[in-house]
Amino acid sequence: MAVVVDTTNSPYAVHRGLPVDAVVLDDPVLAPRVRINRATTLPGQFKHLEETGRLNNFRRVAGLFDGPFEGIYFNDSDVYKWLEAVSWALAAEDDPDLAEMADAVITLIEGAQHADGYVNTYFSMERAGERWSNLRDLHELYCAGHLIQAAVAHHRATGSTRLLDVATCFADLIGDTFGPASEGKREESDGHEEIELALIELFRATGEDKYLETAQFFIDVRGQGRVSGRDYHQDATPLRQQDAMVGHAVRAVYLNAGAADLVAETGDVSLRDALDRMWTTMTTRRMHVSGGIGARWEGEAFGGDYELPNARAYTETCAAIGSIMWSWRMLLLSDADDTRYADLIEWTLYNAVLPGFSLDGASYFYQNPLADDGAHRRQPWFGCACCPPNVARLLASLPGFLATVTSARAGESDSTHDTVWLHLFAEGKATIQLPGGGVVTLRQTTRYPWDGAVEITVESVEDAGAFTLNVRIPAWAEGATGNATGDVNGDALPRGETAPGQYAAISRVWQPGDTVRLTLPMEPRRLVAHPAVEEDTGRVALARGPLLYCVEGADNAANVPDLILPDDAAITADERPDLLGGAVVLTADASMASPEPAWSGRLYRPLTEVEPSNAQPVQLTAIPYHLWANRDSAPMRVWLRRG
C-alpha cells in the first residue's frame, strides 16, 4: 500500500490518497514524463550520483573508499531523494534494474550509519566532532528528513524494513537529542525544514508516537529565534501567528507541509487557521501566474505582496514541488467541496513543475523565469542538485495524486456512504479501494489536457453499494466563454453540479459500464494580473484548459519581445502532432512594433519625441509553457503586450 502521504489512521484527515500502483496514467502529457522518468531520469541520476562522488561519500564512511569528501555538505540528501523516487517507481511497477540500484545504495547507507544511529557523510570521519554544530546553515536535520522520507517510501513500496531500520535508529537519536529544554534536550531546529513532515510520515509508518512528538517539537520551536530569528528561515514569527509566506520558498512550503501533516494528526486549530491564511495570501499575492513561487533570486525567497518579476522570477522547481506537497496535505485535511487545492496542484504541476525539466528527461531548470531572451537553458545536473531528484520523486509518485477517497462525513445519515474524489483528468485507469470495503475500477477516456471531453467509465465494482463520485470542475473553467457540462449515462447533470470550482457530486449504486461524460470548456483564455502586479501592467497571458501558454522564438517570425496581442484578436487552437511530442498551439493575428530607430543608443526619451507605434501585422503562435526551451535557444515570453 504505497500511499504517498498516508492518512489512513490520521484522525483529523478527511481524505485518503491512493497507492501509487492503483493508478495507471496514459495521457499525452503526464504519462510520457512518468515513463521517461523511469527509463531515463532515474538511471541517469544514479550515474550522476556516482560520478559526482555522492555515493563515494557513503562508501568512504563505510570504509570502502579512500578519498576526500566530495561536493556540498547536503549532498547526501540528493541520494535520499533519488532513493525515494526509485521507491515510488518500484511501487508502481517492478523494475529489477532500479531495485538493484536501490538495494546497493541502501547497503551503502547502512554501512555509513554510526553505532548511535547517526548518518551524515559530511559530518563523519574528520568532521565527526562537528556534528550538530551549525544547525542553521549545514542542513543536518534536512538530510536526516530526506533519509526518513526515502525509508518510508521504500518500506511502503517494497515491504522491506532495511532502510526503515536505519531511519528509525537515526530518528531515535534525533528525538533523544532535540526537544524541550525541560527534558534536558536541545531546544533548536534546522535552518532548512524537512525533518518535520518526514518524522510524521515515520510515525505513520511505524505507529511510534515519539516521532510525532519530535515533529511537533520542531514545528513549535520555530519562529522563536532559536534558528536564526530571520524570516529567511521562517524563524522570525511562530507559525501560528504568521499570515504571509516569507523567506526561502522551498523551506517555507516544506515547513507548512509538515505543519499540515501535524494538523492531520492533532487537529490543532490555530495551526490550521494559520495554514489557511498563508495558503490564501500566497495564492492571492505571492504566486506567479505559472503557479511558481519564490519571486526573488536573493535568498531564493518569497517577495513582497504582488512582487512578481518575469525575467527575474526565481520560481525554483523545488518550490513548485513543495507547493504541491503542501496543497496535497491541505486537500487531505479539507472537508469542503471546493476545488481550490486540486486546482492549484494541477496548475502547478503542468505549469511550474513540468517546465522544470526537458522532454528527454535529462536536463533541468533550477529557476523558471516567465520571460527570457534565450540565455536560460536547462542543465544536466547542478552542484546544488536539489531539483533533479525532487522532480524524479514527484513524477514517480504522480499516479497517487489522481484521486482520493473519503468516508461519509460526520452528521451524514448514511455512514456507509463512501466518496471517490477525482482530482485530475488523464487517460488511464484507477483501482480504488473504498473506505467501506468495496473496490471500484474507473477508466478515464480523454485526450485531456488537449481536449476537454472526459469520459469516466466504471469498469468494475465489487462490494460497493451506493457511493458518490465527486468529479472536479476546475475553477479555471469559469474563465472560458463556455461552461462545463456533463451527463451520467446520457442524463445531463444539473447545471449547478458543473459549476466551476466545486466537485460535481454523483451518487448512485454504480454498475459496470456506467459512464460520466464531462465537457470542459477549452476556449483559449486571456489572463490579466491584479493591478498591483506592476510587472504585468498592460499585458496578458494566454491559457487553455489547465495549461499556461508562452510565445517562443522558434514558432514566431516576429521578434518575440516586440509582439503585441490586440485584445480583440481571435485566438485559434490547433493540434500540432509533430510539435514537441504533440501539442495544441494557439495562434492569433497580432502585431509587432520594433523600437523605432530613434531609440538607438537611448534608454530614456521625452514622450514628445517618441513616434507613434509602427506596428506591423504578424502571426503569433503560442505553445504550452511547459514545453519551452526544448528547441534552440530563443526569446520567450509568458506575458504579452496588449494592443
Place this chain on the structure above:
Amino acid sequence: MAVVVDTTNSPYAVHRGLPVDAVVLDDPVLAPRVRINRATTLPGQFKHLEETGRLNNFRRVAGLFDGPFEGIYFNDSDVYKWLEAVSWALAAEDDPDLAEMADAVITLIEGAQHADGYVNTYFSMERAGERWSNLRDLHELYCAGHLIQAAVAHHRATGSTRLLDVATCFADLIGDTFGPASEGKREESDGHEEIELALIELFRATGEDKYLETAQFFIDVRGQGRVSGRDYHQDATPLRQQDAMVGHAVRAVYLNAGAADLVAETGDVSLRDALDRMWTTMTTRRMHVSGGIGARWEGEAFGGDYELPNARAYTETCAAIGSIMWSWRMLLLSDADDTRYADLIEWTLYNAVLPGFSLDGASYFYQNPLADDGAHRRQPWFGCACCPPNVARLLASLPGFLATVTSARAGESDSTHDTVWLHLFAEGKATIQLPGGGVVTLRQTTRYPWDGAVEITVESVEDAGAFTLNVRIPAWAEGATGNATGDVNGDALPRGETAPGQYAAISRVWQPGDTVRLTLPMEPRRLVAHPAVEEDTGRVALARGPLLYCVEGADNAANVPDLILPDDAAITADERPDLLGGAVVLTADASMASPEPAWSGRLYRPLTEVEPSNAQPVQLTAIPYHLWANRDSAPMRVWLRRG
C-alpha cells in the same frame, strides 16, 4: 591645491579640475547639503565610528585598548572614507574641530601601522598570520586603497605628510608583494577594486612611478581568473575585452575609474576604447532613470540589458557615487565638446546620490528603489556602512566638480588660448586659475535647479588675455518644448551655440562685468523608457530641468499606486517654499483607478471578467525624487501609469 582628481601632470588628460576651495556654492539644493555635511554628518559619523568600535580597532592594534576586534573585516575603510571626507571639508574651509578629529584619527592609524608598513586592524593581533590569505573575499587591498585615498586628500588639503607617510610606506609593501610572477611577486588582486585608482592618485601626489606601475599591474591582472574568475569580481573577462558592465556595481565602477586614471597617465588606447564601450552600454542599457546603477539585489550587481526593476531596484548609493567618480575621469580625458559626462554627473548627483541621505544629513539609504510602499526608510548607520562616509566624501569634494580648465588643443593656432568649462549650474562663485597663468573669478547668479535662468558674470580677470568660456547646454534641454537661449552682454548667442548636448563656446578678451545669460527650458518633461524595459511598459516618469520627480503619498489624496497620468494632462510647476526646505512641485489633473472589488482575493483573472476602469478624477502632485522619504512613511512611485 586640493584637487580631487589631480591631472595637472597627466599627459593624456585634457581637463584639470579645480581645487575644492576655488568654488563656493550657494544654490538652494546642493549648498545646504554641503553645509549640513560639514555641520552634522561629519561629526555624527565620527561618533558612529567611535561607538561602533571602528576607532577602538585601531587603538587595539596601537596598544591603547584591550578588547576584541569589533564589526566587519572591512570596517577600517569607513574610517578612511570619513577621513577623506574631512580632508576635503578642511580644504574648502578651516574647521578646527574637524581638524582635531582628523589628527586624532591619523594618530591612531599611525599607531596601528606595523613595522613593515602594513595597516589593517582586522588582520593584526590574533589574525596577523592571515594577512593576504583571502584576497577575494576580505577586502584587504580595498581597505588599503581607501587609506591611500584619504592620505592623498589629507595631504592635498592640509599639506601635512603624516598620513601620506603611512600610505606610502604601506603602498611600498603592497608594491613589493604584488606584481608580475616574473619579478617573484604574487600575481593576484583584491575581490573589491579600489586600490587601482588610489595608487594612481598616490603616484600623482608623490611623483613615484612605482605606484603607477603597481596600479597598472592590478588593472592588467584582472579578468584572468586570478581573483575568482567570476563576473561578480570583474574577473571573468580582461577589461580591455569587456563590452558591458557586469557584477557588483560598486566594484565595477571603481575599477573603471581607476582604469580611466591609468589612461590619463599612459594613453592606453585599447583600455580607453573599452571604457568608452562600457560607459555607452551602461548608460543605454543598464542604468535606471535616476542614474542609479546596479539593478539586482543578488550580488548588488548590474543586471542584464534593460533589466531595470523599480521596487526592487538595488541602485546602491555607493554605486551612484562610483558612477560619478568614473564619469568625472572620463570627462577629464575627453577632448570632445559634447556634454555626456557632465550631463550624467549632474543627473546622477541630483537623482541617485542626493536621494541616498536625508535632508537632515543624519540617515542614509543603501538601496534607492524607484517605487516603494512605505517600508523602505533611511537608517542612521549600517553594519556594512559603506554608503554614509561615501556620501560625505562626495559632498565635501563637490565644489571641485563645478568646472574644469583646458589648454588650447593641439593643432589650434593660438596655443595660449585657455578654456574654462562650466559643467554645473549653481549660485556661487569660482576662482579659476587658467593653465596659461591668468586668474578669472566667475559668479553664477541663478535659482537653478528650480529656475532655468543662469547669469554668469566675470567678477575679475587677471593676466588672462583672450580665453574661451565653454558653458554646458545640458542634453536634457532637448526634451523640453522650448530651447535653450543665451546672450553675452545682451548680444544673443547664435542658436547653434545653445544646442543641447554641447558646450556653448564664447571666446573673447573678458572684462570684469561681462555677463553671459543663459535660459534653460524648464517645462516639465514626460520620460518614457526604451520598449525593452518591460518593467516600465505603459508608464512615464516626470522630470524638470536636471531633476527626476516622484509621487509620494504625503502630497496626494489618492493611493499613489492607483494614480494614472493621462498623456494629454497639462503639468504645472509651482514653487513651494514651505515644502521640504523649498521645492518646485509638479501638479496635474490625473485619475485614480482602484482595483475593482472583484479583484478581492484574486491574483489572476480572465480578461473577459475584468470591468472597464473605474477611474476617478484626482489631482496628482509630484516632488523631486531626491526629496522622497523625508516625511512619514508612504507609498512612492517614479514611474506612473499612463492614461
